[in-house]
Amino acid sequence: MSDWLPRSAAGRRWLGLAPSYFVIGIFMLVPMIIMGVFSFLEPNPYGGVKPVGSLAAYVKLFFEYDLEDQLVFNPGYINIIFRSFQLSFAATLLCLIFGFPVAYYITLQPENRRNFYIYLVTIPFWTNLLIRTFAWIIILGRGGVIETPLLAAGIIEDSLRMMYTDGAIAIGLTYSYLPLMVLPIYASLEKLDFRLLEAASDLYANRLEVMTRVVIPLCKPGIIAGCLLVFIPCLGAFIAPNLLGGGKKLMLGSLVQFQFASARNWPFGAALSMLLLSAVVIMLIFYARAAKKRTVMEGDG
Amino acid sequence: MKRVLTIFAAAAAMLTVGLAKAEGELFIYNWTEYTPPELIAKFEKESGIKVSVDTYDSNETLLAKLQAGATGYDIVVPSQNFVPILVKEGLIQKVGVHSLPNYKNLEARWKKPDWDPEQEYTGPWQWGTTSFSYNSELYSGKGASLKEFFEPSDQVKGRLSVFQTPDEVVSLANIYLGVPFCSEDAKQMKKIQDMLVHQKEYVVAYNSETMSDMLASGEAMMTNHWSGFSRLGRLTGAPIVYAYPKEGVVGWYDSMVVPTSAKNVENAKKFMNFMMDPVNMAMLTENQGYGDAVKGTAAYYSDELKSAPEINPPADLKVFFAPTCSPKAQSLIDKVWTKVMQ
Amino acid sequence: MSAQMQKSSSSRAAKKILPVGHYRGLGGWTVFFFIFLYLPIVVLIFYSFNSNRMVMNWGGFGFEWYLKAFQNEDIQKAVWNSLIVATVATIFATAIATIGALVLARGGNFRGKTVSLGLITLPLMVPEIVTAVAVLIFFSAIGMNWGLVNVIIAHITFCIPFAFMPIRARLEGMDTSLEQAARDLYASEWETFRYVTVPLLMPGIVAGAMLAFVISMDDFIITLMVGGAGSTTLPVYIYSMIRRGLTPEINAVSTVLLLVSIGIVTAYWIVSKKSQTDTVH
Secondary structure (H helix, E strand, O other): OHHHOOOOHHHHHHHHHHHHHHHHHHHHHHHHHHHHHHOOEEEOOOOOEEEEEOOHHHHHHHEEEOOOOOEEEOOHHHHHHHHHHHHHHHHHHHHHHHHHHHHHHHHHOOHHHHHHHHHHHHHHHHOOHHHHHHHHHHHHOOOOOOHHHHHHOOOOOOOOOOOOOHHHHHHHHHHHHHHHHHHHHHHHHHOOOHHHHHHHHHOOOOHHHHHHHHHHHHOHHHHHHHHHHHHHHHHHOOHHHHHHHOOOOOOHHHHHHHHHOOOOOHHHHHHHHHHHHHHHHHHHHHHHHHHHHHHHHHOOO | OHHHHHHHHHHHHHHHHHHOOOOOEEEEEEEOOOOOHHHHHHHHHHHOOEEEEEEEOOHHHHHHHHHOOOOOOOEEOOEHHHHHHHHHOOOEEOOOHHHOHHHHHEOHHHOOOOOOOOOOOOEEEEEEEEEEEEEOOOOOOOOOOOHHHHOOOHHHOOOEEEOOOHHHHHHHHHHHHOOOOOOOOHHHHHHHHHHHHHHHOOEEEEOOOOHHHHHHHOOOOEEEEEHHHHHHHHHOOOOEEEOOOOOOEEEEEEEEEEEOOOOOHHHHHHHHHHHOOHHHHHHHHHHHOOEOOEOOHHHHOOHHHHHOOOOOOOOOOOEEEOOOOOHHHHHHHHHHHHHHHO | OHHHHHHHHHHHHHOOOOOOOOOOOHHHHHHHHHHHHHHHHHHHHHHOOEOOOOOOOOOOEOOHHHHHHHHOHHHHHHHHHHHHHHHHHHHHHHHHHHHHHHHHHHOOOOOOHHHHHHHHHHHHHOOHHHHHHHHHHHHHHOOOOOOHHHHHHHHHHHHHHHHHHHHHHHHHOOOOHHHHHHHHOOOOHHHHHHHHHHHHHHHHHHHHHHHHHHHHHHOOHHHHHHOOOOOOOHHHHHHHHHHHOOOHHHHHHHHHHHHHHHHHHHHHHHHHHHHHHHOOO
16 A cells, blocks of 8 residues: 555655645745735725835835825834734733643643543634624623622722723733643643653752743743744734724734725735734744754754 | 545535526625515515525625625625726626616615616615714713714713724714815815814724614713614614714615626526515515615504604705715825824 | 652652642632633623623523524524535645644654745734735636635635644654554554554544634634635624624524534543543553
8 A cells, every 4th residue: 555655755755745735835825925916016996906016015114195295204003013013922921821820730630631621621712703702892891791790799889991902902812812822832741751840859949940940941842832823813813903902003903904995905905914924934933943953952852 | 545535525516516507596795684584585485596695794895805806796785885986897787777677666866876877787775874873871962963973072081982994984074074075185184184083082992893782881872873773772772862963964875786797697687676676675674774765665664663763864864975985085084094093 | 769759758748748740729720711711601602592682781581592593594504604614624634734744743854844834834824814815816816716615725725734733743742662663563654554653643633623623613704705605604604793783693503503512522522432441452
């Protein structure tokens, strides 16, 4: 049966990777290239693009023509991008703080119970994201699940006004991607050999040191994977910012969506996406470099 | 290996089912919850045509999809200011609505409107107004003027909600400030921009979805709203009042059009004709609570609908239908909005 | 060795009796975590019984939304489409991801490894709206208009990295000694693969498939743009509903879907537990 597999290792490699290359190459890479090209074209007034080259989209990121048609530096979009990075970072941090102890706790459980906990973590993911975000409106909103008992008990006097704040967005984002943080960390921790912890303890490490100098470094791949899996979607998210943030402060995801919908400026939307993509690629390159350095330093394993 | 083959077979089967053409089919692409199932069922029964309904959330999504080349839809339902764009971009086709049998049922004032002067493209769906609504138990004003919306009193601070998309908000601003629609004058647009930036201090959210919920829970005291949608909110028991300010309100008119790429043009025309029958149009209006353009539908309204203030505006109400803006004007609107949003 | 054990046990006795690696408060934190995680779910289910049309204001208990949802053909069709797309996409994406992962985790450091890795994770890095419009333009540029199949292809594309990651993680932690033993016992490559590697890899494959399935079921922006006539899926339907007002019908449908998925997962769990006890280890 294995006769039809190519003999050489390189041949097999390409056979194994070919489907991925085919599917993602054609249906992802090519469209992305098209998008990249679009960012250098002129927008068609009613949506779409005109086949006329232009750098206007990229100029628009930093400058604008004010009402007197003068080119003026515009920090607006930079602010939006900056804010998105801030909120995504906050959400990722929250996910990490929230998720790491839980992943660790699950690892401490006996093996047959671990899978049960993991299923428990993923079950909420089975409900639609829109609905789950809407549920937060009911929870955080005026007269909602949190406020009503507090008001009734007299603990607070007026509405807490939790909705439509940056905090609400952060909670929404954290909630949306929490399982994506827990699962990779758990996958890393699962392979942890607890005898290493015992050894460290025997070598007079205190409990904090055991955690910071043994556990965390060993599950670093999982932590980093989890952080990336949360951070990147957060940057492009627009549901939580729209529904929970009240749209008062635009985020990158809503801005891009706005360009393709109401503003009908596809090249600008494409330029924003290229910017976003470059930022992500730069982060990943740093990560890859750091990972390579580590393997060189530590040897294998 | 066997499993892979069975899956391929299943996928191929599904593909062929999708491509097989039934004898009479109609694909409608409409706003969500804008096509009552009873209406579709009635049409299917009377015509024998099988109807499929897909949904979208905004004119912009519709335009983006049609422009990027989506096909398969026989009827789409844009608002009036999008019809000229669709015509200009060659995305919809003439179907000679004026020669359909039931065309005579159309109310005179809706025949041959500005956006379809020869009545070649559009058949009526629903029309309504955009204004603002308030919670009458929390807000002490009466909604008599757009000033209450754009320059709110202190009690509204932090309790105002405005639409998330600029077009209708700017149109209302046009009405209030007396700036002509689709102005290409930067100074005039600056006035609007300043007012909107000032209004932002009172805004708790820019939201086009949960207005009635916000009014009912008290999260907002006043929100942008549409007539029929506001009525639905009122019918759930919340004290929501739709305002008819003296300066006027924005009107919009959704109509059925046939995309150029439609495959079942004859069936589309049959459906358009079907909708111009007062019995059927009344069914739609009863379900949606907006206004319709067909004569004689009032006879079929329920009592509640007949007396609903949202579809019976005061006789002297000024209704302004926003025209399609030139690219220059549209880009000014976008600039203003982006500045407000930042 | 006993001296060391004595030393550590006496120093341990001086502190609390928690063994090494355990920390106080972890259990409590986990409980809080699960409350946070399930609160919206509970709210969602609770409001599916809301007699009031407005999703956010309570109006009394009732089953009417479940009845309405069962009669709503649009919702049923949307759910059906979602399930078809997710199932087909998951199968293909998991298969493609598995062989990709096998190569990348086991192929050593060959030229193009980083590029391949980057390519496979590319769908994760791009904002969904951009993918959505780009893929739609691409399909119409090459004139491909196969309705639901377009959607399925787009879903396969962005599900591959999600299926890929758990499989690769599993592979990297896998002990190759069993496979080596099988080869030593004269098993052919194919036999080793089929009877040793795949079963060992199964938890990773299942995790990858589940993740891909969930991601596919949840996607709406890509499906919204790429889908042609007749290919509305549930999330697209819900998203389009937002403008017109959400009704508790959606809560009802989501609750039913949730119960069904819990049911399937529980059934799978029970079955796999049984087969574990049946096999001789």
